[in-house]
Amino acid sequence: MLLATSDMVAGKDIMETLGLVKGNSVQSRNIGRDMIAGLRNIVGGEMKEYAEMLVCSREIATEAMVEEAKQLGADAVVGVRYATSSVMDGTSEVLVYGTAVKFK
Numbered sequence: 001m002l003l004a005t006s007d008m009v010a011g012k013d014i015m016e017t018l019g020l021v022k023g024n025s026v027q028s029r030n031i032g033r034d035m036i037a038g039l040r041n042i043v044g045g046e047m048k049e050y051a052e053m054l055v056c057s058r059e060i061a062t063e064a065m066v067e068e069a070k071q072l073g074a075d076a077v078v079g080v081r082y083a084t085s086s087v088m089d090g091t092s093e094v095l096v097y098g099t100a101v102k103f104k
Helices: 031-043 046-072
Strands: 013-028 076-087 093-102
Touching: 013 046, 046 076, 046 093
Parallel strands: none
Antiparallel strands: 013 093, 076 093
16 A cells, blocks of 8 residues: 555556545553653653654554555555644554545
């Protein structure tokens, strides 16, 4: 499945717009990750534990969006955008959305 942040794909003509597709994932922190991140907060540096959590969450959300696009018979998803938010203390949501399309 082709994913593009642009509204068009070079060399391809969109035959049909199938509609909005989306995926999301909500991840919670855990005590081990929090303790290590707390130490990093004191001494400084990248909080790799949280970065890895968000990468995993982004992959899960993207897979869900691609599956929804496949169910519509899409060739690609264009205009892909990601958003993050905090659902409640200690959790993070990643939302991905775009437009499912078929090419000529």
